[in-house]
Amino acid sequence: MIGKFDERGEREIDGTGHLVLPPFVESHIHLDTVLTAGEPAWNESGTLFEGIRLWQKRKETLTYEDVMSRAERVLQMQLAAGILHVRTQADISDPDLTALHALLALRERVKPYMNLQVIAFPQDGLRACPDNVQRLEQALKLGADGIGAIPHLEPTREEGLASLEICFAMAQKYGCFVHVFCDEIDDAHSTFLESTAHLAIRTGLRERVTVAHASAAAYYGEAYFHKVLGLLARSGVNVVCCPLINSAMQGRFDGYPKGRGITRIKDLWSAGVNVSIAHDDIRTPFYPMGTGSVLQAAHMAAHLAHMMGRDEVAELVRMITTRGAKTLQLEDYGLQVGHRANFIVLPGRDAMDLVSNQPSCRYVVSQGHIVAETWPARSQLYTPI
Numbered sequence: 001m002i003g004k005f006d007e008r009g010e011r012e013i014d015g016t017g018h019l020v021l022p023p024f025v026e027s028h029i030h031l032d033t034v035l036t037a038g039e040p041a042w043n044e045s046g047t048l049f050e051g052i053r054l055w056q057k058r059k060e061t062l063t064y065e066d067v068m069s070r071a072e073r074v075l076q077m078q079l080a081a082g083i084l085h086v087r088t089q090a091d092i093s094d095p096d097l098t099a100l101h102a103l104l105a106l107r108e109r110v111k112p113y114m115n116l117q118v119i120a121f122p123q124d125g126l127r128a129c130p131d132n133v134q135r136l137e138q139a140l141k142l143g144a145d146g147i148g149a150i151p152h153l154e155p156t157r158e159e160g161l162a163s164l165e166i167c168f169a170m171a172q173k174y175g176c177f178v179h180v181f182c183d184e185i186d187d188a189h190s191t192f193l194e195s196t197a198h199l200a201i202r203t204g205l206r207e208r209v210t211v212a213h214a215s216a217a218a219y220y221g222e223a224y225f226h227k228v229l230g231l232l233a234r235s236g237v238n239v240v241c242c243p244l245i246n247s248a249m250q251g252r253f254d255g256y257p258k259g260r261g262i263t264r265i266k267d268l269w270s271a272g273v274n275v276s277i278a279h280d281d282i283r284t285p286f287y288p289m290g291t292g293s294v295l296q297a298a299h300m301a302a303h304l305a306h307m308m309g310r311d312e313v314a315e316l317v318r319m320i321t322t323r324g325a326k327t328l329q330l331e332d333y334g335l336q337v338g339h340r341a342n343f344i345v346l347p348g349r350d351a352m353d354l355v356s357n358q359p360s361c362r363y364v365v366s367q368g369h370i371v372a373e374t375w376p377a378r379s380q381l382y383t384p385i
Ligand SMILES: [Zn+2]
Pocket: 028, 029, 030, 212, 280, 281
């Protein structure tokens, strides 16, 4: 618990030259696919299609222990990077729900110091793979925190809309989160962002609804984009942008000039939409890099979204802290007397230092305990300047 400042702690740490922030939030990641890059082969073209082909093969060897050990390693990386809140997707497209079972067990195990939300994710669609409808419901009965849909990958636009209706009806029944894979395609005709915002209003689920990616919005005409923007702002829907994987995956069909691959973060933010930035994939067939640090994702967003002003960079840090917390609908988040003592200590004077230098967290404190500590690297020069 964060107490009054005149109370003394058991151990005192020197915070000189450091910033204290509430913990980082990872608002969209697939812990069931992490650390599989190169298995069975590397994605040499870097395209989504080769990624899907490789993942289909890798999926055949998926076991409970396999998911558990890879997800555990990534949670360790995230903990060291100051992330105490994670929303993960769990693909439910296999009949045994292997990934879901592993990630739900992991959620319980890390509960004392880390908060994991598990979203049942129908990677193969709900209309294209009707078995997934019953699996979504089964996932909720097993304790999943929310469900998703992937409307832009259903066979037709009509089927995409039908998949959203199924997802929202079920979420309404169970009162769970909705986390839609939305318009992750460079296609101006992919307009499920609009449909999701409308359904969020109609069902009253509003802030409990999140869309991830929404990359197609960058291809909409201005008049249509501004219409959707108004609807989105009124709906309360959260938008998660994943600038690392999307800058690498999107724009592949564009001629020059090529699209940047991400949604219109700055316009969404200016219109009052809650936007968070996520790291997403870590070393998968779809994205072979990544450290887990959300500062790295914020750094990429600063470039791709043209957000280099001091206020804009400060906003990017909010997108990996307080705005991420809003996406996850966290209560008791933030540095306030009476809140749980969850915070991170990093070297730097301001947000610009953090996004520019992407420092390691000196200390990560969860529930009043130091759960991770990183010693800063020191360079020794052997030549006069
Ligand atoms: Zn994703």
